[in-house]
Amino acid sequence: MDRFIIHGGRPLKGEIVIGGAKNAGLKLMVAGLLTSERLILSNIPRIADMATMRDLLCQHGIAIEDVTEDGSTCSIGGEITSTEAPYEIVSKMRASILVLGPLLARCGVARVSLPGGCAIGTRPVDLHLKGLETLGAKIHLENGYINASAPQGLHGDKIILPFASVGATENLLMAATLAKGRTSIINAAREPEIADLAECLTRMGAKISGIGSSTLVIDGVEALHGAEHRIMPDRIECGTYACAAGITGGDLLLKGGRADDLGAVVRTLEETGVEVFQEPDGLRVRRTGALRGVDIMTEPYPGFPTDMQAQFMAMLAVAEGASMITETIFENRFMHVPELNRMGARINVHGSSAIIRGVHALSGAPVMATDLRASFSLIIAGLAAHGETILSRVYHLDRGYEAVERKLSACGAMIERVRD
Ligand code: EPZ
Numbered sequence: 001m002d003r004f005i006i007h008g009g010r011p012l013k014g015e016i017v018i019g020g021a022k023n024a025g026l027k028l029m030v031a032g033l034l035t036s037e038r039l040i041l042s043n044i045p046r047i048a049d050m051a052t053m054r055d056l057l058c059q060h061g062i063a064i065e066d067v068t069e070d071g072s073t074c075s076i077g078g079e080i081t082s083t084e085a086p087y088e089i090v091s092k093m094r095a096s097i098l099v100l101g102p103l104l105a106r107c108g109v110a111r112v113s114l115p116g117g118c119a120i121g122t123r124p125v126d127l128h129l130k131g132l133e134t135l136g137a138k139i140h141l142e143n144g145y146i147n148a149s150a151p152q153g154l155h156g157d158k159i160i161l162p163f164a165s166v167g168a169t170e171n172l173l174m175a176a177t178l179a180k181g182r183t184s185i186i187n188a189a190r191e192p193e194i195a196d197l198a199e200c201l202t203r204m205g206a207k208i209s210g211i212g213s214s215t216l217v218i219d220g221v222e223a224l225h226g227a228e229h230r231i232m233p234d235r236i237e238c239g240t241y242a243c244a245a246g247i248t249g250g251d252l253l254l255k256g257g258r259a260d261d262l263g264a265v266v267r268t269l270e271e272t273g274v275e276v277f278q279e280p281d282g283l284r285v286r287r288t289g290a291l292r293g294v295d296i297m298t299e300p301y302p303g304f305p306t307d308m309q310a311q312f313m314a315m316l317a318v319a320e321g322a323s324m325i326t327e328t329i330f331e332n333r334f335m336h337v338p339e340l341n342r343m344g345a346r347i348n349v350h351g352s353s354a355i356i357r358g359v360h361a362l363s364g365a366p367v368m369a370t371d372l373r374a375s376f377s378l379i380i381a382g383l384a385a386h387g388e389t390i391l392s393r394v395y396h397l398d399r400g401y402e403a404v405e406r407k408l409s410a411c412g413a414m415i416e417r418v419r420d
Pocket of ligand 1: 168
């Protein structure tokens with residue numbers, strides 16, 4: 001398993017190109033199931049989860065061809081030859097559950113493994129299943145699989161989500177595009193990645209209104225056609241590197257970064273003393289003064305995103321004063337805390353809240369990544385820590401971040417990947 005070796009204490013200066021958004025790209029690839037024509041996707045991030053999604057779609061019979069040599073643009077399409085999503089793939093990547101709605105809508109049948117829980121929580125899919133049943137699907141769980149059928153096809157209906165679930169919104173949105181009649185999704189999640197998916201579906205001929213709002217109205221059509229779509233920039237990658245600039249007292253231009261996508265993150269960065277400026281070709285982020293403690297509560301968009309919680313905690317570990325972070329989305333998303341404390345941070349977890357007492361400096365140490373965002377939290381800490389930090393289990397990081405060591409080294413960081 002690869003490791004990173006980081007020597008901290010150098011402010012990051014320079015430019016970082018923000019790649020295509022993982023949490024948009026995964027769903028945009030799944031949208032390729034909704035038509036037999038070709039969907040051309042560009043700005044594809046070269047990360048492990050996108051490769052896993054490619055494998056999943058290929059085993060459904062979908063042909064995926066690289067349009068560009070570097071794989072950043074590909075063409076997706078073809079006939080579905082299997083409506084089963086196997087445990088081996090689904091257990092590796094929870095986003096696989098998103099093939100359920102499209103398979104039902106296109107083929108009237110689907111057998112999808114229940115995604116297990118993951119490091120950050122049990123992550124049930126009850127809202128996905130209840131919503132699809134409202135659209136007419138018959139669903140029963142057996143042997144760890146979701147067995148779903150809609151022999152007469154899906155029909156439109158009104159769905160009220162008790163929680164603005166990102167995945168449930170996306171599964172139901174995609175299914176509704178081919179259902180007979182009108183579907184309303186009330187209390188839909190409003191993350192920018194969902195608007196990106198809806199815009200692509202519209203290009204494919206879907207009839208969707210309310211894009212970006214918490215009420216999506218979809219009028220089903222007979223069939224969707226091919227289209228071309230460029231994946232939006234990854235707002236979480238952008239916010240992550242902003243924290244790296246913040247903790248090192250650096251000055252970065254995050255090319256492609258868009259302040260509007262970041263919701264409450266920009267305001268929170270500014271409250272901590274990090275300056276943020278939207279420039280024509282990206283987001284400039286720099287910190288010249290002291291880092292100040294702030295209180296954060298994670299919420300659905302446009303609130304503070306849970307996917308930025310671990311990265312912010314690392315930065316706040318060396319802020320002046322205390323901070324409190326309350327995690328309201330997932331039940332176990334503080335696994336980076338013990339590792340940060342091994343680097344000298346002073347963080348106490350009480351239930352769903354963590355109290356962070358800022359320290360003057362962190363010290364490098366051997367630490368272990370536990371999940372995707374926690375792994376970058378430890379890199380952020382290592383970039384500012386005195387001495388050497390060795391981060392193991394970097395495969396967690398590779399699931400969702402592209403070329404981290406290259407991007408950071410180009411801005412002055414001392415970081416290298418050691419392949420075991
Ligand atoms: C998406 O996960 C993202 N993943 C997550 O990013 C992100 O943290 C999350 O949305 C929240 O923004 C992808 O887009 C691939 P949810 P998802 O459905 O769709 C509960 C990352 O680091 N829930 O909004 O699974 C669930 O248990 C990843 O990139 C139900 O109870 O998120 C969780 O507590 C991590 N029943 C909460 O809702 C359901 O049927 C949020 O889940 C569905 C969800």
